[in-house]
Structures are given as C-alpha cells and as structure tokens.
Amino acid sequence: MKLLFVVSSLDLTQPFSATPAWWQLLKGLYEIGVDVIATPYQGKPIESLWWREAPNPAKWQGDIFKAVRDVFQRVLPAKQVQMPDNAQNDTESASEKLIRRTAQTLIAPLWARHLDRLLTQHPDTDAVIFLTVPLNHLNGVPAEIIRKHGKPVFYYDGDVPASLPNMKGFASGFRIYQGADVSEYTAFISNSTGGEALLKQLGVKNTHTLWYGADPEVFSPLSVPHQDIDVLFYGHGREYRGDWLDAMIKTPSQALPEATFRVRGLKLGDIGNAQQLPYLSFSKLREYANRSKINLCITRGAHASVYASSSSRPFELSAMGCCVVANPYDGLENWFEPEREIIIVHSAEEALDRYRYLLSHDTERHAMGQRARERVLKEHTFRHRAQELVGIIRQYTSS
Numbered sequence: 001m002k003l004l005f006v007v008s009s010l011d012l013t014q015p016f017s018a019t020p021a022w023w024q025l026l027k028g029l030y031e032i033g034v035d036v037i038a039t040p041y042q043g044k045p046i047e048s049l050w051w052r053e054a055p056n057p058a059k060w061q062g063d064i065f066k067a068v069r070d071v072f073q074r075v076l077p078a079k080q081v082q083m084p085d086n087a088q089n090d091t092e093s094a095s096e097k098l099i100r101r102t103a104q105t106l107i108a109p110l111w112a113r114h115l116d117r118l119l120t121q122h123p124d125t126d127a128v129i130f131l132t133v134p135l136n137h138l139n140g141v142p143a144e145i146i147r148k149h150g151k152p153v154f155y156y157d158g159d160v161p162a163s164l165p166n167m168k169g170f171a172s173g174f175r176i177y178q179g180a181d182v183s184e185y186t187a188f189i190s191n192s193t194g195g196e197a198l199l200k201q202l203g204v205k206n207t208h209t210l211w212y213g214a215d216p217e218v219f220s221p222l223s224v225p226h227q228d229i230d231v232l233f234y235g236h237g238r239e240y241r242g243d244w245l246d247a248m249i250k251t252p253s254q255a256l257p258e259a260t261f262r263v264r265g266l267k268l269g270d271i272g273n274a275q276q277l278p279y280l281s282f283s284k285l286r287e288y289a290n291r292s293k294i295n296l297c298i299t300r301g302a303h304a305s306v307y308a309s310s311s312s313r314p315f316e317l318s319a320m321g322c323c324v325v326a327n328p329y330d331g332l333e334n335w336f337e338p339e340r341e342i343i344i345v346h347s348a349e350e351a352l353d354r355y356r357y358l359l360s361h362d363t364e365r366h367a368m369g370q371r372a373r374e375r376v377l378k379e380h381t382f383r384h385r386a387q388e389l390v391g392i393i394r395q396y397t398s399s
Contacts, residue, residue, distance in 0.1 A: 001390060002035040002124055004115070007131045010053075011043040017236075018158045021312055021382075022131055024215040026051050028386035037122065039114070041133040057114035058107050100179050103137035112141045119149045127393050129154045129189075136180035143184045152186035152396040156210065160195035161309055162240075162302035164202070177202060186396055189389070193331065194307030208392045211310035211335070213380045219319035221373070222290040230259040230359055231274075232292035234285055235313065238269045240300040244327040247348040248296055249274050255352055259359065264288055289320050293365060294358055297326040297342075307331045314342070315380050318372035323365040325354060335380060341372040 005026065009019050029036050030050035039045065039054035047053045119125055128151055130138070135155060142153040157163055157176075165177050182188070187206035188199050196207040233249055250272035253261040261274035264285075277288060289295050295317045303309040308331030317324045318336060325343045326332065336342040343358070345351040358365050 001033075001126050001393070002122065003029065003037070003393070004054075004118060004122070004125050004128045005036060005038045005051075005131055006111070006115070006128070006133055007038050007040050008133050009042045010038060010040045010046040014043050018132055018312075021158065021212055023048075023050075024213070024218065024382040025385060025389075027215060028213075028382035028384075029389070031383050032386050032390070034386065034390065037118065037125070039118070041111075054118055055114075058110040096175055096178070100136050103134065104139050104179075108138050108141055111138055112144050115141065115145055116148065119145065119151065123149075125151060126397050127152045127154060127186075129156060130185075131156050132158045135176040135182070136178060139179070139181050140184070142186075143181075146184075146186070152393070153184070154187050154189055154393070155182075155185045156189040157195075157199075158191050158212070160190040160192040161198055161306040162300065164195070164198050166198060166201075187392070189392060191311070192303075192306055192309035193334075195309060198306070209308070210385055210389055210392070211308070211380070212312045212315055213382045213385045214312070214315040214319035214376055215382050216319045216373070216377055219286065219316045221321040222286050224287070224290050227291055227293045228260065229262045229288070229292040230256075231261045231294045231296065231355060232263070232288060233268075233274075233296040233298060234264045234288060235268075235298065236265040237267050239267075240302055241298050241304075241327070242269060244298045245269065245271070248298055248325070248327060248345065248351045251348040252352045252355055256355065259355070262288075262292070285316070286320060289317060289322050293323065293362075294355060295322040295324050297324050297329075299327060299329050304329045308334050310335070315376060318342070318369075318380075319376045321366075321369040321373040323358060323369045324372065325351065325358070336372060336375055341368060341375050343368075 007022050012019055026036050026038060027050040036051035037054055038051040040056045043056065044059065045053040045055050115128065128145055145151055145153050163176055182202055182204045187208060188204045189208045189210050190196070190199060191210065191212055193209045196209060199207050238245060245268060249261060249263065250270055253272040253274045257273060262277050263271055263274050264277040264279065297314050297317060299311055303311050304327065314324065314326065314332070314335060318341070325345060328344060328346055332342070332344065338344050343354055345354055
C-alpha cells in the first residue's frame with residue numbers, strides 16, 4: 001500500500017503538539033510495509049528513514065500567512081471561551097474569518113496543484129490522508145482529488161473533541177470547522193470514539209476511530225541511578241484542567257512538604273510547593289519520567305469528558321514503565337485497567353492518600369508500571385495503530 005500524507009508539520013521545533021505522534025505513526029506504517037509520502041502543510045519538508053518527503057508548495061506563503069495571522073490575533077483577538085457547556089460556539093472572530101478566506105483564496109489552489117502533481121507522479125497511491133491540517137483552509141481540494149484521480153481522501157482530526165464547535169476548542173488555536181465542507185471527504189478518522197457521533201452531527205458521512213499510542217522503542221524505560229522526584233507532571237497550560245492541577249499538584253504538594261513535587265510546563269498557574277524543571281528538549285521527558293516515582297496524567301476536560309477520547313500522555317508514560325496516577329477520564333478503561341495498570345483519583349484527598357501509599361510501596365509501584373508497559377506492547381504501539389489505519393483505508397479501496 002502507498003499513502004500520501006498532508007501533515008500539519010514535520011518539524012519538531014514548531015509548536016504543534018501532535019507532531020511527535022505523527023512521526024511515530026508514519027514510522028509504524030513503514031514498519032508494516034506501507035510506502036509513505038509526507039508533505040507538510042506548515043514549515044519545511046523533512047526526510048527520514050521512514051517516509052519520503054515531498055515539498056511544501058506554499059512554504060513562504062505559509063510563513064507570511066502565519067506571521068500575519070499572529071498579528072491579527074493580537075490586534076483582533078478571538079473571544080476567550082471556557083469549558084465546558086453544551087452551547088454551540090460557531091461564531092468566528094474577525095481575525096479568524098479573514099484568515100480562513102485568505103487561505104481559501106491563496107493557499108488552497110497551490111495545494112490543489114501540488115497534490116495533483118504528486119498523484120500524477122505516483123499513480124499507484126492508494127489514498128490521501130490529511131493529518132490535522134486546518135480543515136477550512138482547503139475547501140475544494142479533496143473533491144478535486146477524488147474527481148480527477150479517483151482516490152479516497154481521509155481527514156484525521158487528532159484533537160477531537162476539543163477541536164469541534166460544540167466543545168468550543170481552544171481559544172488560542174484554529175477553529176477548523178467553521179466554513180469547512182466536511183462532505184468532501186471520503187471519511188473522517190479521529191482519536192475519539194465518543195467524537196464519532198459529534199462528527200456526524202456536523203455532516204460527516206463516514207467516521208472511524210484511531211486512538212493514539214506510543215512507540216515502545218522511543219518511549220522505553222530508562223535506567224537512572226535513583227528516583228529523586230516523588231511526583232511529576234509534564235504538560236503545558238491550565239486551560240480546561242485547572243481544578244485537577246489544584247487537586248493533584250497544588251494541594252498535595254502543600255500537604256506533603258517532605259515530598260518532591262516537580263512540573264515541566266508553562267502557564268500552569270499556582271502549583272503550590274511544586275518546583276519547575278527546566279526545558280532542555282522533548283527527549284528530556286523520558287529522563288524526567290523515569291526519575292519520578294509517580295507520574296501524573298492530568299487530562300483536559302474536553303478529552304476527559306467525551307468517551308474514549310485518546311491523548312498521547314497515558315500511552316507514553318505507560319510505555320516507559322511509569323507508575324501513573326490520573327484524573328477521571330471517561331473511557332480510560334479501554335486502554336488500561338484501573339488499579340492494576342493505572343490509578344484514578346477523584347479528589348485532592350484521594351490523591352493525597354494514594355501518593356502516600358505509593359511512595360511507601362516501591363514494589364507495587366514498579367509492578368504497576370511494568371504491567372502498564374506490557375499492555376502497551378500488547379495493544380497500543382503505533383505499529384498496532386498503523387495496522388488499524390490500513391484496515392480502515394482498505395474498506396474504501398480495492399487493494
């Protein structure tokens with residue numbers, strides 16, 4: 001099978017949080033024998049051992065576009081919204097509307113011609129997949145691919161439900177569905193089982209779920225001299241999880257002054273007695289995690305409240321053999337068995353109680369981490385996800 005991917009970005013230095021996951025997914029496809037071509041929507045093309053790169057046809061336009069977008073968002077900021085409620089929030093700000101219309105006029109035609117050339121050069125391509133690019137920037141492009149080349153075109157939204165209008169998304173990010181034509185695509189794939197119904201409400205014809213996972217060779221246990229951190233949280237932003245940051249970090253760190261609480265992230269607000277770790281590189285996560293006796297998985301409200309809306313962190317931490325304590329996360333039992341492979345707490349008091357127990361029971365803590373890694377190896381590697389993706393695509397192709 002040969003697949004053409006339009007990826008939001010392949011540059012790990014850019015602020016796109018899903019990029020490491022896309023690297024792992026494309027690597028997993030290579031490992032099961034899929035021929036992958038990857039072309040980035042933002043930034044420069046990057047060659048690797050696992051895919052062949054194709055150029056970004058609108059790189060300089062995209063760079064200018066990004067700079068202008070950032071200026072307009074500062075001058076005409078989108079209204080700040082909070083989670084959660086069930087009210088629709090389809091209204092675009094002036095800056096968002098201008099950004100979308102500019103992209104549809106200037107950027108979409110460049111991508112239509114670029115993908116036409118690639119598919120002409122590679123007529124044996126089985127499908128085209130857009131990986132979390134701004135959906136409403138490329139109106140007309142999927143329909144033209146299907147019309148001219150007869151290839152199925154898929155859209156993978158890796159941020160459902162936060163990206164959807166009825167969950168309001170993130171105030172700082174794209175609103176990708178306003179003004180988009182979701183009917184152009186053969187099918188949508190997302191990270192969320194519960195999100196499938198929400199996508200169909202928007203007019204999507206066919207929906208599938210592909211959860212996140214972890215590459216166990218990238219996220220593998222690291223031998224450290226000793227675990228000098230008691231409790232660690234690695235993540236950015238207080239948005240949609242402030243209450244749980246308080247319950248799982250601020251309050252327990254004040255109640256356990258003898259324990260070392262550490263965080264690595266920005267804009268987390270008041271973190272009590274926890275101390276910040278320096279940012280050195282993305283790869284530093286593995287060292288920090290393995291130096292920690294307890295790793296926290298504090299999932300944002302959007303993902304935690306919609307059934308089986310996967311995110312990367314539970315799989316990454318488990319793949320590294322970490323003892324993980326999580327906030328309530330609807331559907332988490334699909335991936336890990338509570339109390340055996342992961343701990344779920346429901347209050348600050350319960351978090352404090354579990355921390356005390358786990359910090360005083362090394363054997364049980366290590367055994368839980370080992371069981372979690374074994375579960376990843378059995379069911380949740382990106383090679384598993386690659387095989388599942390191929391299975392979805394084959395439903396729409398004859399090969």
